[in-house]
Amino acid sequence: MFDDSKVIAGLEIGTSKICVVVGQQGPDGAPNIIGIGQFRSRGVRKGEIVNPEQVEEDLRSALFEAEQMADVEIRSVYLGVTGGHVRGFNNRGLHTVVSADREITEDDIQDVIKNAKAINLPADNSVIHAVRQHFFVDGQDGVTNPAGMLGQRLEVEMHVIHGQVNRLQNAIRLVRGTQIEVDEIVFNGVASSLAVLTGDQKEMGALVIDIGGGTTEFVVYSDGAIRHTGVLAVGGDHVSNDLAYGLKVPLSRAEKLKLEHGAASVDPAAKNRTITITNELGLALNSVNAEHLQRIMSLRLEEIFQLIAGELEQAGLVNYLRAGVFLCGGTSRVPGIVALAENVFQMNVVPGKASAIGGLTSALDQPEFATAIGLVKYGSLKQRQRVKRPPIVSADFFKGMFNRFTQRP
Amino acid sequence: METPNLNELAETATSSAPAVKIFGVGNAGAELLDALATSEFAAAAFAVVNTDTAALAAASAPVKIQLENKLLRGLGSGGDPDRCRALAEEQFSTLKSACAGADVVLLVAGLGGGAGSGISPVLARAAREAGALVLAFVSLPFECEGNRREQQAQTALDQLKGAADGVICLPNQKIFKLIDENTSVVDTFRFTGNFLVEGIRGVWQLIARPGLIQVHFADLCTLLRDGHTESAFAFVEASGPARSREVVEKILAHPLFEEGRVLMESDAVLVSLKSGRDLTMAEVNRVMEKINRQCGRAKIIMGASVDPEFKNRLCVTVIAAKGHGSAQSGTVRTETGTTATASASRRSVALEPAGRKRAVIKKPVQGQLPLNIIAKSRFDKSEPTLHRGEDLDVPTFIRRGLALN
Numbered sequence: 018m019f020d021d022s023k024v025i026a027g028l029e030i031g032t033s034k035i036c037v038v039v040g041q042q043g044p045d046g047a048p049n050i051i052g053i054g055q056f057r058s059r060g061v062r063k064g065e066i067v068n069p070e071q072v073e074e075d076l077r078s079a080l081f082e083a084e085q086m087a088d089v090e091i092r093s094v095y096l097g098v099t100g101g102h103v104r105g106f107n108n109r110g111l112h113t114v115v116s117a118d119r120e121i122t123e124d125d126i127q128d129v130i131k132n133a134k135a136i137n138l139p140a141d142n143s144v145i146h147a148v149r150q151h152f153f154v155d156g157q158d159g160v161t162n163p164a165g166m167l168g169q170r171l172e173v174e175m176h177v178i179h180g181q182v183n184r185l186q187n188a189i190r191l192v193r194g195t196q197i198e199v200d201e202i203v204f205n206g207v208a209s210s211l212a213v214l215t216g217d218q219k220e221m222g223a224l225v226i227d228i229g230g231g232t233t234e235f236v237v238y239s240d241g242a243i244r245h246t247g248v249l250a251v252g253g254d255h256v257s258n259d260l261a262y263g264l265k266v267p268l269s270r271a272e273k274l275k276l277e278h279g280a281a282s283v284d285p286a287a288k289n290r291t292i293t294i295t296n297e298l299g300l301a302l303n304s305v306n307a308e309h310l311q312r313i314m315s316l317r318l319e320e321i322f323q324l325i326a327g328e329l330e331q332a333g334l335v336n337y338l339r340a341g342v343f344l345c346g347g348t349s350r351v352p353g354i355v356a357l358a359e360n361v362f363q364m365n366v367v368p369g370k371a372s373a374i375g376g377l378t379s380a381l382d383q384p385e386f387a388t389a390i391g392l393v394k395y396g397s398l399k400q401r402q403r404v405k406r407p408p409i410v411s412a413d414f415f416k417g418m419f420n421r422f423t424q425r426p
Numbered sequence: 427m428e429t430p431n432l433n434e435l436a437e438t439a440t441s442s443a444p445a446v447k448i449f450g451v452g453n454a455g456a457e458l459l460d461a462l463a464t465s466e467f468a469a470a471a472f473a474v475v476n477t478d479t480a481a482l483a484a485a486s487a488p489v490k491i492q493l494e495n496k497l498l499r500g501l502g503s504g505g506d507p508d509r510c511r512a513l514a515e516e517q518f519s520t521l522k523s524a525c526a527g528a529d530v531v532l533l534v535a536g537l538g539g540g541a542g543s544g545i546s547p548v549l550a551r552a553a554r555e556a557g558a559l560v561l562a563f564v565s566l567p568f569e570c571e572g573n574r575r576e577q578q579a580q581t582a583l584d585q586l587k588g589a590a591d592g593v594i595c596l597p598n599q600k601i602f603k604l605i606d607e608n609t610s611v612v613d614t615f616r617f618t619g620n621f622l623v624e625g626i627r628g629v630w631q632l633i634a635r636p637g638l639i640q641v642h643f644a645d646l647c648t649l650l651r652d653g654h655t656e657s658a659f660a661f662v663e664a665s666g667p668a669r670s671r672e673v674v675e676k677i678l679a680h681p682l683f684e685e686g687r688v689l690m691e692s693d694a695v696l697v698s699l700k701s702g703r704d705l706t707m708a709e710v711n712r713v714m715e716k717i718n719r720q721c722g723r724a725k726i727i728m729g730a731s732v733d734p735e736f737k738n739r740l741c742v743t744v745i746a747a748k749g750h751g752s753a754q755s756g757t758v759r760t761e762t763g764t765t766a767t768a769s770a771s772r773r774s775v776a777l778e779p780a781g782r783k784r785a786v787i788k789k790p791v792q793g794q795l796p797l798n799i800i801a802k803s804r805f806d807k808s809e810p811t812l813h814r815g816e817d818l819d820v821p822t823f824i825r826r827g828l829a830l831n
Contacts, residue, residue, distance in 0.1 A: 062808045101811060250811040251818050258804045259821035263830055268804060309830045316822040324813060 025400065026083070027392025028076075028094040029205065030188060032061045032231025032254060033347060035075050036386060037083035039091065040393035048397035050381070050390065052087025054079045063250040064099040064205075064232035066187050073191055080195065093198035095392040095399075098145065098188055099205040099232050103180040105246030107150070108136050112171045121154065121163045125171055133175040143182045145204050150174040150242040159240075176243045178204050200396060206234030206246050208391030211398075213343045213369035214238060223340040225369065226325060226358075227388060228318075228348035230254050235325050239337040247328055249321060253348040256317050263313045264305045270294060274310060281318050281353040283311045318354060322361040341365035345387035444529035444633055446470040447558070448626075451546045453478065454536025454565065454619075456485040461623050462534075463487070467630060470532075473524060475549060477510060477541050491524055493517055493545065507578050510544025521549050525556035530633060532626060533560060533590065538567035538575035543582035550589035560590040561629065561646070563622050566597040592646060594629075594659070594745060596622055624661040628698045628743025632729045639710075641729035646696060658688045663741035670709040673742050674716040678815055683746070687815055689720045690825075692746035697728040702737035705730070713742060720815060721746075723827045 023042040029035070039052035056079040060068030084091055110133025114125050134147045152160040154168035163171060189199050210225040222239035230253045237245040256279075261271035278292055287307040294302045329335050342362050344354065349368060358366040371381040371390040381390065448470050450459030456474045463472060463486055473489035476482045482490050493513045514521065525531055531553040535542035546562060553560045564586065567575045587593050598618045605614055632641045660680045664672035683689055697717055699710060710730055718726060724746070805811075805819040812818070816825060823830070 062805070063811065067808065101809070249813070249818070254804060255819065255821075258819075259823065261804075262821050263823055306830075312828065312830075313821065313823050316826060316828065320818075320822045 024087075024089045024091070025393050025396035026091045026094040027097065027208070027389045027396065028080075028192065029097040029208075029389045029392065030061060030066065030072060030076065030191075031058055031229055031388075032064055032252065033229070034058050034385070035072070035079040036389040037079045037091070037094070038386060038389035038393050039083050039087040039089060040390075040397060041087075041089075042397055042400065046397070046401050048393050050393065052083045052085075052089070053386065053389075054081065054083025054086060056082065058230075062231060063101060063252075063254075064229070064248070065101075065184055066191060069187070069191050073194060076192070077195060080197070091197060093200045094192060095208075095396040096188060096192055096199045096202050097205040097208050097388050097392050098180065098185055098202045099229075099234055099248055100180065100184060101232070101248060101250035102184055103145065103178065103204060103246075103248045105176060105178040105243075107244070108133050108175050108177050110134070110173050110175060114169050114171055119167050119169055121166050121168055121171055123164055126152075126164060126173075129171045129173045130175070133173050134177065136177060138179055141182055142179045143185065144177055144179045145185070145202060146176075146178040146207060148176040148178075148243045150176060150244070151240070176246065178207070178246050180204075201399065203392055203395050204234070204246065205229075205232075205388045206236040206248070207243070208389075208395055209234065209345050209369075209387045210236040210238065210243075210343075210391065211394045212371040212387045212391035213345055214340075216241070218340040218343075221340040222337040224325075224329070224338050224342045224362075226322075226342065226344050226349075227346040228252055228321065228344065229346040229385075229388075230348075233321055233325075233346070233348075237329065237332075237334050237338070239334065244337070245329065245332050245334055247325070249324055251317075251321055251324075252346070256314055256348065256351075259313050259317050260310060264310060266294065266303075266305065274305065275314065275351075278307060278310055279314050279351050280311045281351045281357040282315050283308060284353075287311055314351065315357065318348075318351065318357055319361060322358050326361055335362075338362075338364060341367055343367050343369035345369035345384040347385035349384045445527060446530045446532065446630075446633060447525065447528040448472050448532045448534065449524075449549060449553075450474045450485070450487065451533060451535040451549060452476060452539055452541030452543075453481050454539070454542055455534045456481060456487070457615075458534045458536075458563075458619050458622055460486050461619060462626060466627070470630070471528070475521070475541070475545055477513065477545075489524070491520065493541075505540045505575075505578075507540050507544035507582060510540045511548060512544075514545045514548035518548065518552055521552035522556050525549075525553040525558055528553070528556070528558040531558040531560045532629070533562040534564075534622065534626065535562070536565045536567070537579035537582045537586075537595075538571060539578075543578045547582060547585035547589045550586055554589065554591070561592045561594070562586050562590045563594050563626050564596070565618060565622055566595060566599070568598045568602065594625055594747075596625070596659075600658075621659075624743070625659045625745060628659070628661060628696075628745060631700055631731055631743070632696075632698050639728060639730040641696070641698070641727050645727050658683060658692075659743065659745040661741070661743045663739055665739040669738075669740040670712045673740055674713055677717070677742065677744055678720065683744075689717070689724070689744075689746050690815065690817070692721065692724045694747045695721050695724045695726045696743075696745040697726065698743040699728070699730040699740065700733060700736060700742075701730075701740045702734055703732055704737060705732060705740065709740065713740075717744070719826070721827075723824065 025040045025042065025048060027038045034055050035058045037054040038050060040048035041051050043049050056075045058075050060066060060071035066072050080091060110129050112125055112129035112132055114121055116122065130149060134144060151174055152163045153172040154160050154163050154166055155170050185202060189202065192199050206227055209227040213225050214223055219238040220241045225236045227234045231250065232252050233249040235247050236243060257268060257271045257275055260275055261268045264271065266274065290307040291304040292307050293304045296302050341364050342358055344358060344366065355366045355368060369384060369387060371387050446469065448459065448462065450456045453476065456476060459472055459474055472487040473491060474482065474485045474487040475491045475493065477493050479492060482492050533546060533550055535546045537543050550560045550562060564583065566579045583595060601618045601621060605617055629646065632646065660677050660683060662673050662676040664676065677683060689695060697714065699713065714728055810817045810819055
C-alpha cells in the first residue's frame with residue numbers, strides 16, 4: 018500500500034516505555050505520523066539497558082503494535098539513545114584556506130568540520146552528534162555558509178555530543194538482534210527538541226527539557242543551533258521511589274499515587290488531607306498524607322530544574338532563552354509543573370507539543386511521545402538531505418533547519 | 427610541680443567575652459600550644475601540663491603544671507597512661523584550681539603516649555567541675571606507631587568523650603595520604619599538628635570574635651557531644667570577586683571531605699566564616715546554601731565574623747562530625763542571623779592564609795545502616811547518579827533534611 022522506502026520509524030527504548038512511531042514522507046517532504054506502538058519497559062534503568070532479554074521481548078511487542086497500526090513493515094529505525102554517560106560540549110576547529118584565489122570551497126568546509134571533530138575524547142567514548150553552530154571567516158563572526166566567500170582563516174564552532182561506545186552499542190546490537198536495521202542513533206534530547214521547537218523558536222533561543230522515566234535530557238538552542246546539551250540520570254522513577262520511601266508504601270502503589278494525586282507544588286488544600294489507600298476489593302489498607310506526597314514530589318522536581326538552571330547559568334546561557342522553556346516527557350504531565358518551572362527559571366514555560374509534524378493529532382499532544390516523534394522528524398530531514406544533497410550545495414540545503422546544524426561523524 | 431600564678435590565670439577572665447584557657451597536655455600538646463601562641467590567641471590563657479621536666483622547661487606557655495612524684499624523677503611517664511592518670515587524680519585539686527575562672531577550656535593533646543592519654547580525661551573532668559565547658563582537640567597516633575599506642579589512644583578517647591563536652595579528633599593516619607613521600611618525619615608531625623591548630627583557630631574565631639552571626643559555644647558542644655566517631659575539618663580561603671564560589675569548591679574538592687561525601691554523611695557540621703568589612707550577605711548566603719545542600723541531614727551551626735585585616739579575603743572553617751549510626755533525620759538548624767542581616771550585609775568574610783582543610787577522623791565503627799539503602803531501593807544496584815558529591819538517587823527530601831511526621 019505504501020512505498021516502504023518512504024517509511025521512517027523512530028524507536029525510543031525508554032525507562033518506563035518502549036515507543037515506536039512510524040511516519041511517512043509526504044509529497045511535500047514533511048513527515049506524517051501513521052502509526053504508534055508502545056509497550057511498558059522492564060529491562061531499562063536510568064535510560065540504559067540492564068536486562069537485554071526483557072528489553073528485546075518488550076521491543077518486539079511495541080514494534081508489532083506499530084506495524085499493525087501503520088500497516089507497514091518496519092525494516093529500519095532511528096534509535097534514540099540517552100543515559101548519564103552522554104555529554105555535550107562546544108569545540109572550535111580551524112582550517113587555513115590554501116587555494117590561490119582564497120575562495121572557500123565545500124572541501125574547505127568539510128576540512129574545518131573534520132578538524133573541529135578531532136578532539137580528545139576519553140578512549141572509550143565516541144561522538145553521537147557533531148553539530149555546527151556557525152563559522153568564522155578571518156575572525157568575522159556569525160557566518161552560516163562560508164562557501165563562495167573569500168577568506169584565509171576558516172573556523173567553525175561545533176557542539177559535540179558523545180557517549181560511551183559500549184553502552185551505545187548495547188542498544189544498537191539489541192535492535193539489530195530483532196532483524197531491524199539501525200539507520201542512525203540520535204540523542205533523545207535532540208530528538209525531543211526537533212519535535213517540540215519550530216524554526217523561529219530555535220532562532221530566538223529556547224530550552225527543551227524532556228523529563229522521562231529514568232533520565233532528564235535538556236537541550237539549549239540559540240541562533241538556530243544547539244548550544245548546550247546535558248543529561249541528568251534522574252526522572253519520574255526517582256519521584257516514585259522518593260514517594261515509596263517517604264510514604265512507606267510499595268513502589269507500585271507509589272507509582273499509582275503519583276499518577277492520581279501527584280502535584281508539583283504543595284496545594285494549601287492538601288494540608289492535613291489524607292488519601293486512603295484501598296485494595297482491589299475496596300477495603301481501606303492505610304492512608305497517606307496528601308501534603309507529604311506533594312512536598313516530596315515538589316522537592317524532587319524542583320531539584321531537577323535547579324540543577325539544570327545551575328548548569329545553564331554556569332554556561333552563561335540564561336539570557337539567550339527568549340522563546341522560553343519547553344517541557345516534554347511523561348513527567349511533564351504532573352499538574353503544576355509549569356508553574357514550578359517558571360518559578361525556578363524565572364521565564365516563560367510552555368508544555369511542549371510536537372507541533373512541527375503532521376499526522377495523528379492525538380499522538381502529537383502527548384508529551385511522552387515527543388522523543389519518538391522527533392526521531393521520525395530527524396529521519397525525514399536526513400532522508401530529504403540525502404535526496405536533495407549531492408555534493409553541490411543547493412539553496413534548499415540552507416532552508417532546511419536541520420541541514421544547517423546537523424552533521425554526523 | 428605546680429604553678430605559681432594560678433590566680434593570675436583566673437583573673438584574665440573578662441566579663442564580656444568568655445574566658446578561654448587552652449591547655450596543652452603532654453609533649454605533643456605542648457608543641458601544639460607553642461604553635462598556637464600567636465597574637466591571634468592573645469585573649470586566651472595558655473597552660474601546659476606534663477610529666478617530663480625537660481620538655482616542660484622548653485615549653486613557652488606562661489603557666490606550667492608539672493605532675494610528678496618521686497617515682498618519675500622528672501623523666502616523664504615512660505608512655506604509661508595509667509601512671510599518669512593516677513598522678514593526675516592525685517593532683518586533681520591542682521588541676522581544678524588551674525581551670526578556675528575559665529568559661530571555656532580547650533584541651534590540646536596527642537593521644538597514644540603517657541601524659542596525653544592519661545592526664546587529658548582527668549583534666550577534662552577537673553575543668554568541668556571547675557565550671558567550664560570543655561572541648562578537646564586530640565590527634566590519634568599513626569598506625570606505624572604500634573598497636574599499644576593505638577589501644578591507649580582509643581581508651582583515652584573513650585574516657586575523654588565521657589569527660590569533655592566535645593571532642594574533635596584527628597587520626598594522623600588520615601593525613602598520611604595528603605603528604606608526599608619525601609616529607610621528613612619532623613615535617614609530618616608539624617603538618618598534622620598544623621591541622622589541629624587550624625581547627626582550634628576555627629573554633630576560636632567562633633568564640634573569641636562574637637561577630638555578626640554568633641555561635642554559642644554550648645551549641646558547638648551539643649553538636650559534638652553525641653558520641654560521634656569521626657570528624658573531618660577543612661580550612662580554606664579565597665580572595666577576589668568569586669571568592670564565595672571558590673571557597674565552596676575548595677571545600678568540596680578537599681581530599682579529606684572525599685568530594686563532599688563526608689559532609690553528606692555527617693550528623694553535625696560547623697561552619698565558621700571570617701572576612702573583612704566587605705563581606706556581603708549574598709556571599710554568606712551562597713556559601714551556606716551550597717553547604718546546606720551538601721550536608722543532607724546534618725545539623726548545621728554557622729558563625730561569621732569580621733576582621734578588618736581580612737580585606738578582600740574570605741576564609742571558612744568547616745568541621746564535620748559523623749555519628750556512629752545515629753540516623754536522626756535531624757532538623758537543619760542554620761543560625762543565619764535575622765538580626766545580623768542589615769548590618770551584616772556590608773561585611774565580608776576574610777580568609778586566613780589557607781587553602782588547606784583538614785579532616786579528623788576517628789575509626790568508623792559501623793557501616794551504612796540498612797535504612798539508607800532502602801532510600802534508593804530501586805536504584806541500589808545501578809550506578810549511582812553523582813552530582814557534585816550528592817547521590818541524586820537518594821530522595822531529595824532526605825538530603826535536604828525535611829522531616830515528615
